Amino acid sequence: MIQLQLKVDPIPIVEPLVVRLRTSLPGSSTTTSDHDARMVSHDTETADFDVNGFSLRVHTRHYKSLDGDVVLVVPGRGTLHRLIRASSNHNTLLITEQCDQKCIMCSQPPKKYHTDMFDQFLQAVALAPTSATIGLSGGEPFLHKARLLEFLRKSQSARPDIRFHILTNGQHFEPSDEASFKSLNMASILWGVPIYAADRSIHDRIVAKQGAFEILERNLALLAKAGAVLELRTVVLNANITELEELANHLTRNLRFAHVWAIMQLENIGYARMNWDAEFCDTSKEFDGIATAVDLALARGLRTKLYNFPLCTVPRAYREYCTLSISDWKQKFLSTCDDCRLRSSCTGFFEWYPENRGFSEIRAQ
Ligand code: SF4
Incomplete structure (x- = not known):
């Protein structure tokens, strides 16, 4: 590592x-x-x-x-x-560890306290390699909205070549933020926002916040109006695997402004480690729910990607949608992978992936 x-x-x-x-x-x-x-x-x-x-x-x-x-x-x-790290495409600044949600698969469980590091992060952006993409994550970064927006404005002014990938739960925007969004170069920011089901009660249960879905839908529309490039993110769980087709239907009918839909496998850390046995869905055995959702989304014009799926766990017809999504610093391969000809194009596994409780079908190709 x-x-x-x-x-x-x-x-x-x-x-x-x-x-x-x-x-x-x-x-x-x-x-x-x-x-x-x-x-x-x-x-x-x-x-x-x-x-x-x-x-x-x-x-x-x-x-x-x-x-x-x-x-x-x-x-x-x-x-x-x-x-x-100058040699990496996987650089993320942790804005805060505070969060107002408590998602059952959260990889970075919320903490009470916050240390403001925006000045240091601004300095870091100024020194970043040319045209780097920098992730901003949490916790929920927009719990510190005023400082974050100021950081983005100053960063974009100092380094217009830098792109940002912001992960936000989409709970903290207001119509009055429109002016702030207008002051940003929205084209160089990718907004990664999770949505777990089209059924509001299932989404709310997964994020452990009542009413979250309703706020999310309102704020996604707000982001879209502001010209945000949206990446909708759905972690596959036992809690929503049977809901993916309906979710694809919902996204393509009601959230047509989304640029890409990322369907993601689970990372065994944080709350996901605690809930692994209940929520890990062995998609190497049963991929039909994902296949149907991908087919539907693509047929209706929504670009769809598979994150964190080792290639051999995915049927051949769907491997082209897999991406090298696992950050280099937490990526590993298994001994089975040693002789695999797909290794260089495979995302592999998270460092903390539990081999004895993970995918049942891992085979060198
Ligand atoms: S054997 Fe390893 S490298 Fe090959 S496809 Fe499977 S997970 Fe990827």
Whole structure:
């Protein structure tokens, strides 16, 4: 698993520090900015970076992989957070761990407290690689709507080349937000919003919030009116597997403004780990519910994707809809995959996938 946090020796700072690491040695032609920390020496276990005259010692055996990474160091903590990895397409900033829903499969269970990191995130975006896509997730990011919208405005002004992929539960928009949306370049933001069933009571039960479906429908229309590029997201559960066809019907009739529908397999972490036995749906054995939903959505013109589905768990006719959706830092393959010719085009498994309680049909192709 790729490490997102690395041990560092404490440095004398009083504010959180965001810098970009440069591992090319002094004298190289790499362009640098005031926010670059250039490596000055290394051995097999550590790399030393110069941060405005202070030495930042990072404990790593793979210093080369850090080149161009935008990192955060918090005062008093012996850890460095790799906020944006230059070599990765899977960079996400965790805006908050607070949430007003408690979805039964939540991978990041809500916490009470929030630390505002928008200033640091703004700095990180400014230092990101050209044309990067950056995910913004939670918790529910729009619980901090005013700060988030300000962050987006400033980020887009400083770095118009950056694209954002925002994951939101869609519960916190108002008609009065229209002016704020108009001040954003909506074309460079993908809005990932979950919807779990067309039946409001099933959706509300899955997100553990009464009335959530009604608010969601109203706010999806609001986002659409503001020109949002919408990705509707549905995690497959035992609680909704029989509802997918009706959901496809609902999306294609009533939410025709959606740009893409992502049907997603479950990630065994957070609440999903607790509820795994009750909710994991072995779609390698029974794919019909998904197939019917995909067929219907596609026939009616809704682009449809399958996220987090290992290719061999999906019938051949539907593999073209699978994407490499599992982030590189939490992706793994099984020993069965060693001889598989599809490995390079397969998303594989989450690091925490439980082999003994997962898909019954995993076969090298
Ligand atoms: S055997 Fe592994 S690599 Fe091959 S399709 Fe299945 S999960 Fe993917």
